[in-house]
Amino acid sequence: MKPKQTMDTSPGTVGEGLRQRGVTRREFLKFCTAMTGMLALPPSMAKVMAEAISKARRQSVIWLSFQECTGCTESITRSHSPTLETLIFDLISLDYHHTLQAASGAAAEHAREQAMKDNDGKYLLIVDGSIPMGNPGYSTIAGISNYDMLVETAKGAAAIVAVGTCATYGGIPKANPNPTGAVSVADIIKDKPIINVPGCPPIPVVMTGVLTHFLTFGNIPELDALGRPKAFYGETIHDRCYRRPFYDQGKFAETFDDEAARKGWCLFKLGCKGPVTYNACATTKWNEGTSFPIESGHGCIGCSEPNFWDAGPLYKALSMPVSATGSMLGAAAAAGAAAGVAVTWYNRSTKAQAKAAHAKVTVQELTREEK
Amino acid sequence: MNHLDLLTFARGSALNWALIIFVAGVVLRFFEIFGLSRKTDLARPRTDSPGSGWRTMFTRSIPPQGMLKREPVTYIAGYVFHLGLFLAIFFFAPHIEFFRSITGLTWPALPSALVDASVVAAIVALAVLLAHRLNNPVKRMLSGFGDYLAWTVTLLPLLTGYMAYHHLMLEYTLMLSLHIFSVELLLVLLPFTKLFHTFSVFVSRWYNGDFFGRKGVAS
Numbered sequence: 001m002k003p004k005q006t007m008d009t010s011p012g013t014v015g016e017g018l019r020q021r022g023v024t025r026r027e028f029l030k031f032c033t034a035m036t037g038m039l040a041l042p043p044s045m046a047k048v049m050a051e052a053i054s055k056a057r058r059q060s061v062i063w064l065s066f067q068e069c070t071g072c073t074e075s076i077t078r079s080h081s082p083t084l085e086t087l088i089f090d091l092i093s094l095d096y097h098h099t100l101q102a103a104s105g106a107a108a109e110h111a112r113e114q115a116m117k118d119n120d121g122k123y124l125l126i127v128d129g130s131i132p133m134g135n136p137g138y139s140t141i142a143g144i145s146n147y148d149m150l151v152e153t154a155k156g157a158a159a160i161v162a163v164g165t166c167a168t169y170g171g172i173p174k175a176n177p178n179p180t181g182a183v184s185v186a187d188i189i190k191d192k193p194i195i196n197v198p199g200c201p202p203i204p205v206v207m208t209g210v211l212t213h214f215l216t217f218g219n220i221p222e223l224d225a226l227g228r229p230k231a232f233y234g235e236t237i238h239d240r241c242y243r244r245p246f247y248d249q250g251k252f253a254e255t256f257d258d259e260a261a262r263k264g265w266c267l268f269k270l271g272c273k274g275p276v277t278y279n280a281c282a283t284t285k286w287n288e289g290t291s292f293p294i295e296s297g298h299g300c301i302g303c304s305e306p307n308f309w310d311a312g313p314l315y316k317a318l319s320m321p322v323s324a325t326g327s328m329l330g331a332a333a334a335a336g337a338a339a340g341v342a343v344t345w346y347n348r349s350t351k352a353q354a355k356a357a358h359a360k361v362t363v364q365e366l367t368r369e370e371k
Numbered sequence: 372m373n374h375l376d377l378l379t380f381a382r383g384s385a386l387n388w389a390l391i392i393f394v395a396g397v398v399l400r401f402f403e404i405f406g407l408s409r410k411t412d413l414a415r416p417r418t419d420s421p422g423s424g425w426r427t428m429f430t431r432s433i434p435p436q437g438m439l440k441r442e443p444v445t446y447i448a449g450y451v452f453h454l455g456l457f458l459a460i461f462f463f464a465p466h467i468e469f470f471r472s473i474t475g476l477t478w479p480a481l482p483s484a485l486v487d488a489s490v491v492a493a494i495v496a497l498a499v500l501l502a503h504r505l506n507n508p509v510k511r512m513l514s515g516f517g518d519y520l521a522w523t524v525t526l527l528p529l530l531t532g533y534m535a536y537h538h539l540m541l542e543y544t545l546m547l548s549l550h551i552f553s554v555e556l557l558l559v560l561l562p563f564t565k566l567f568h569t570f571s572v573f574v575s576r577w578y579n580g581d582f583f584g585r586k587g588v589a590s
Contacts, residue, residue, distance in 0.1 A: 236543060250479075250481060250483060252464065269464075269468055275547075276547065306373045306375060307373070311376075311378070311379045312382060317465065318382075319465035319466065319469045322383035322386070323384075323387060324472075328387065329394050329473065332391040333394050335395050336396065336399040337398050339395065339399045340399040340402020343399065343403050344407070348406065
């Protein structure tokens, strides 16, 4: 039997689909208004977005999962369910996603090939997980190495969305000593527009925002130097954190459960990486806007930054040395002392030599210079 | 290498090496200074002035009568700069965390806004002192490469720290890395330049006070 997903490759416009599901125009406009806000677009764009998305055909999406933990999929499909984030899945036609699709084995792979054929040059490729370059056998799907599958599927894609820190920057699999030789999507694919949506996992609404932007404008949002949409990754967690005023006042929690922590004081001393982490957690928050890690009492670990796992201990303040210790400095002082003794000995022997070489002059030896 | 990798390097092996050179250099210099020693002065002191050296260590911090009026820029800007730098180094919360991680000691921090103001004051004072050094013929004649080098490597950490805090010019993580690198440059150069006065100032003041006391000149 043909898998359901392949039958959805061109099922009419999004507007028709939404009406069939009983989504009113008012609800849809509210969604578009929220999205324009998220994407930092002028409010007038909400109506334009609604019109554009309603008329658009459901976007074919192929989702490839490589060296990953499925946390990204969990994040996107579950945390906001069943609200706007599931609604956005009505806007797309998810043709291949080996965690979510019903089909398996050859049928599943057939779904991917069919979607690639039917929507050549138009489908959106979403990737989560890093790609092992050490040995193709480290991670395969249906006997196809991650590298081969990525290169083959990327060929006909309109754009690629790398979801999660593994796909965007290598993530945990790439952490030192990187046993699988893990690399990111952008390390392999050079000729396609790539939108990086990092995070471990990324915020669902960021993912939704990127898809909405693509559906509305038919292109990718403005990206920063690391390929991230500026609308979501433009500011640091620290700069938008509700605990920021306490940082400025010099009020810090010393432990995770002291009085200061309960008062909501800054977690900088407990190792919070908010000052160097660019993400939207502090503004969009998680779990239907409930809270974000810092609000739950734990410092930011910087999971959306490249190589965050190797960026020093998670519980050391950002201003602390990564590895310098008192004993290291003690050894340096001892070495300095030893060198000092050597220099002193040299200086004193030079002095003694000069003294020994000093020839005394008597009055008789002096001669008056004739003017 | 992305900005976070650069920061990790700045906080990691770069900092380790800078600290090792700094600590070893300071100890080496002290051995060198004390080890060289002076000949014992066998002459009877002209005036009996016990504690002259110890007193001078502190009295030299106060301008002698009339000098404040004669050299107001040197004294006032000098005070403002040193005080501003001291507050920025030792009373900014992230800096205290740095010292805590190495020494285990901790003390209360000042609010960031106050530290910020003291950094601005220190930077302005440094600029004023440079202008004065260049415009005053005596100072200009006395100044050499070492003086301008010391001025530059002292300004850089203040400037990069200020710019990082206020998100100016460069991206924060990159600017923070540059701030740490500038501190590392300062640490590496400190034992071997005029900046060593940070450690030797009170030693030399004691020596001068004692020496002049014996000569019956001043204390």
